[in-house]
Amino acid sequence: EVQLVQSGAEVKKPGESLRISCKGSGYSFTSYWINWVRQMPGKGLEWMGRIDPSDSYTNYSPSFQGHVTISADKSISTAYLQWSSLKASDTAMYYCASGIAVAGSSMDVWGKGTTVTVSS
């Protein structure tokens, strides 16, 4: 079964660092981009950026460039989203997603999401 399995919910304090993960299985991990999508409480979907796991090439939304880092370890089929200094405004659900059986920029396989709560 093709799936993306995300790490569990996190509760952090402002200023702390964090890395969440997304593990792909059931397909060739290095053949498809991994995207990260943010959804703030009660709000819509926002594309943050993506990574090509084969060579770790990334591109970011201008809104998130410099605020987060996307990386991947192809040896363990896992992509990461990390923050060096969290803010309360980073509180959100974060999804990883990939387009495996479809064309273009569409994303047909989604993780269940990782809830990140940042509060003092």
Added chain:
Amino acid sequence: QSVLTQPPSASGTPGQSVTISCSGSSSNIGSKTVNWYQQLPGTAPKLLIYSNNQRPSGVPDRFSGSKSGTSASLAISGLQSEDEADYYCAAWDDSLNGVVFGGGTKLTVL
């Protein structure tokens, strides 16, 4: 403010048809294909339509997509209670070099 513009809400009664619009520009919808996602309450988004009008395996043919110029539409026929969800359009944007989403449309089945 989202790059793609959708109406915040839509509604219909069971069995009716409803259409959700998505407006963009030449750098996204005007030159790229449109995708639609359905997000049921408390769940991850699900791809509903890709490449303007293609349905992934398992998506009922009650759902259809179209595109004209810099706008796209999602049509749902034979509305069912389980269609009550948030719907998002999305496309690649050449100016931003990334994916842009619409703000989402909350569909209520009355």
